[in-house]
Structures are given as structure tokens and as C-alpha cells.
Amino acid sequence: MEKNKEYQVLLYYCYAKIENAEEYREQHHLFCVENNIRGRIIISDEGLNGTVSGLKEDCEKYMAYVHSDPRFAKTEFKIDSHETHAFAKIHVRYKPEIVHSSLRHLDPNVKTGKHLEPEDFRKLKDEEDVVILDVRSNYEHELGHFKNALTLDIDNFRDFPEKVKELEHLKNKKVLTYCTGGIKCEKASAFLLEQGFEDVYQLHGGIIKYGMEAGGEDFEGKCYVFDNRIAVDVNKVNPTVVSKCHVCGTHSDRMVNCANPSCNIHVAVCEECGWELEGACSTECKVHPEKRPYDGTGYYQKQSNGYNPYKGLQRSPKKEKQLHGEAANS
Structure with missing residues (x-):
């Protein structure tokens, strides 16, 4: 039920x-x-x-x-x-930027790639002169990506500008960029335009909106998300699994963080290997003295001294009384 x-x-x-x-x-x-x-x-x-x-x-x-x-x-x-x-x-x-990009000089409100709604992206993506470009990090596109997409070997989005140097031969193509929710594409597509790419587009609303509005067709695998769900289904039309267990190599879209906090890599680990290694990505990480207890999910909240929702608020005595439901004039 x-x-x-x-x-x-x-x-x-x-x-x-x-x-x-x-x-x-x-x-x-x-x-x-x-x-x-x-x-x-x-x-x-x-x-x-x-x-x-x-x-x-x-x-x-x-x-x-x-x-x-x-x-x-x-x-x-x-x-x-x-x-x-x-x-x-x-x-x-x-923070200085809403997504760390090393592209602070670019303002997407001034110039960025042409926004494609999900259905328009779906129709355009298979045309002969089109390149689908994934602007996300390795652990994200290894879990899931569009069929025939070009992926980049980057650990963080701030590495994207350096990788664009490898794409010079694509300047005469239509470049369709995509990411999880659209935010990285705003600056990625703007940077491509700045570097001389002329026909640049971006998937408006990203993979998440594409799954909601276009059924997720031809998105292979799952989409990595930055909350305790870790990964979500996207494709309701022709779903498949593309990621492999980091340990044994079998197909698995079960994404975890390594239980060793000193490692903490984001990788796919099948359920059997997850339990065998107690949430670690390797035997070495399994025996690490700081390894976290594994509950079968592979998701770990950041360590804190108890949940304090008021942390970071600069409160005056009056505001503190109001936050705790006390009378302001008591």
C-alpha cells in the first residue's frame, strides 16, 4: 500500500x-x-x-x-x-555564488543559452547536428545521464571552464546543456557563448522537470539529488540502469556515501556489497577507526551537537523571547 x-x-x-x-x-x-x-x-x-x-x-x-x-x-x-x-x-x-563555478563575472540575466522546455528538448536532442552536454560532476553522471550525452571528467562544477577547452571541435554544433535543476546550465551555457560557441541551449528546469513534464524519455539511470533521497527515478518511458556497483561491478543504481567519513565518496554500491562492507566502499574503509554505523541507506547527516534550528541566527534578547513563544514585554 x-x-x-x-x-x-x-x-x-x-x-x-x-x-x-x-x-x-x-x-x-x-x-x-x-x-x-x-x-x-x-x-x-x-x-x-x-x-x-x-x-x-x-x-x-x-x-x-x-x-x-x-x-x-x-x-x-x-x-x-x-x-x-x-x-x-x-x-x-x-556564499559568494549560488553555485560554485569560478564564473562570477557572468550574469545569466544578461546573456545565457536559449531555454528549451522539456518537450522541445526531447524533440531536438536526437537531431544530427546536436550535441547533448552534461555539465554535472562524475558521481552524478555515472549514476544517470541522457542517452548519447557527452559527459566531462570533472569532480566539481568549478572545473567546467577548463574542460571546455576540449570541446573546440563542437563549435559548429547545436549544444544542448543539461544538469539536475537548471542552475549550472545558466552559467555553463553563458560561458560557452563567451568562448565562441554560437548555438547553445539549456534544458529549462533540468532533469527533474524533464522527468515530470516529458516522462524522462532516454534519461538512462537515476538522477542524483542533494537530500536524503540521494537518487530519484526520472524515466517513466524506457528506464534502464547504467551505473555499476563500485565493489563487484554488477549493475546497480543504489547510491551511497562511503561510511568512512575520511573517504565519503558518492558511489553506487549494491545491497549485498553494502551490507558485506558495512557501508564502506572498500575493505580499507571498512576497517577505518572512524567508520560510521551503517543502517542500509548509505546516507549520513552531518555531525552536530544536536539539531539546533536557530544556529546561525543573530538574535537579540527580544527576538529570542519571541522565537520561544514568550511575551515580548515579559
């Missing part, structure tokens, strides 16, 4: 200038705490980037809160149903 999916997971980003980013981070964090929103949110001078979870009604309040600010009115949310929170905590952090 299918579980009740009373919660939602929201994936979103918005490139928009924030003059008072650190002050806004405080306000945004407080709203999340007061409305039981959990997840990871980055606030930057160049915009917002987040994945959050909450009860459906709380998520609706959160989306309304974001849209109520004129700076973020255009924000598009990818909404997925879930049985419970996809996060244990709320982290709202200020």
Missing part, C-alpha cells in the same frame, strides 16, 4: 541581485524556522539556490514568501511529493 505523501520537496534557484544579502539571509532563515522548512539554501549577492522540504501547506507558504519579494517573483519551483522531510535540519548560508 502506497504511503501518504503529505510532504513536498522543492528544488529552485533564482539569479537576482541582492544588495543586502547577509541581512536577507537572516530574514530568510527565520521564516524557515518559524514554518518548519528544512533543507539547504544559499543566499548570495547574485541570488538564491535551495532544496527544501516540509508539509505541503508549509511549502506553499514558503513558495508564496519567495514569490512575494519582487526580486524573486520569477522563481520556478520543481515540486516533488514525499512521505516525510527530506532533511533533518535547516541551513541558510551566505
Whole structure:
């Protein structure tokens, strides 16, 4: 019997200038705490980037809160149903960029690749003069990618600009970029244009929206996501498994983090090997003195001294009383 999916997971980003980013981070964090929103949110001078979870009604309040600010009115949310929170905590952090790219000089609101809606991407991707370019990291595209996609050997998106040097021979092609939710493509496609590529597109809303609106056709494997689900199904048309167990080599789309925190690599490990190695990726990691207890999921919350949702809030005594439900004038 299918579980009740009373919660939602929201994936979103918005490139928009924030003059008072650190002050806004405080306000945004407080709203999340007061409305039981959990997840990871980055606030930057160049915009917002987040994945959050909450009860459906709380998520609706959160989306309304974001849209109520004129700076973020255009924000598009990818909404997925879930049985419970996809996060244990709320982290709202200020960072120089909303995705670390080493391309701070590029503003996607000024120039970026042409946005393709999922159905348009589906129709265009198999044309003869088209190259489908995955701009994600190795552990992401190894778990799942579009059929015939060109993948890059990068561990972090900040390595993307260096790899573009290897793509010079594709400048006369239509280049269709894609990523998880669309955010990396905004700067990846802008950088390609800057480097002289003329016909550059991006999958609007990324793999997640493509699965929701175009059935995920020809996306092979699963999509890596940055919450405790780790990986999600995308393809409802012609699904397949492309990733292999890091240990034994059998086909497996069961993604884990190595139980050894000093390693912590993201790899596919089949259930049998997972239990045999107690969540580790190798015998060496299995015997590591700091190895974390394995519960069969391969997902580990960051260590903390108990869940403190108020961590990071700069609270005045008055605000602290209000947060704890005390009278402001007591």
C-alpha cells in the first residue's frame, strides 16, 4: 500500500541581485524556522539556490514568501511529493555564488543559452547536428545521464571552464546543456557563448522537470539529488540502469556515501556489497577507526551537537523571547 505523501520537496534557484544579502539571509532563515522548512539554501549577492522540504501547506507558504519579494517573483519551483522531510535540519548560508563555478563575472540575466522546455528538448536532442552536454560532476553522471550525452571528467562544477577547452571541435554544433535543476546550465551555457560557441541551449528546469513534464524519455539511470533521497527515478518511458556497483561491478543504481567519513565518496554500491562492507566502499574503509554505523541507506547527516534550528541566527534578547513563544514585554 502506497504511503501518504503529505510532504513536498522543492528544488529552485533564482539569479537576482541582492544588495543586502547577509541581512536577507537572516530574514530568510527565520521564516524557515518559524514554518518548519528544512533543507539547504544559499543566499548570495547574485541570488538564491535551495532544496527544501516540509508539509505541503508549509511549502506553499514558503513558495508564496519567495514569490512575494519582487526580486524573486520569477522563481520556478520543481515540486516533488514525499512521505516525510527530506532533511533533518535547516541551513541558510551566505556564499559568494549560488553555485560554485569560478564564473562570477557572468550574469545569466544578461546573456545565457536559449531555454528549451522539456518537450522541445526531447524533440531536438536526437537531431544530427546536436550535441547533448552534461555539465554535472562524475558521481552524478555515472549514476544517470541522457542517452548519447557527452559527459566531462570533472569532480566539481568549478572545473567546467577548463574542460571546455576540449570541446573546440563542437563549435559548429547545436549544444544542448543539461544538469539536475537548471542552475549550472545558466552559467555553463553563458560561458560557452563567451568562448565562441554560437548555438547553445539549456534544458529549462533540468532533469527533474524533464522527468515530470516529458516522462524522462532516454534519461538512462537515476538522477542524483542533494537530500536524503540521494537518487530519484526520472524515466517513466524506457528506464534502464547504467551505473555499476563500485565493489563487484554488477549493475546497480543504489547510491551511497562511503561510511568512512575520511573517504565519503558518492558511489553506487549494491545491497549485498553494502551490507558485506558495512557501508564502506572498500575493505580499507571498512576497517577505518572512524567508520560510521551503517543502517542500509548509505546516507549520513552531518555531525552536530544536536539539531539546533536557530544556529546561525543573530538574535537579540527580544527576538529570542519571541522565537520561544514568550511575551515580548515579559
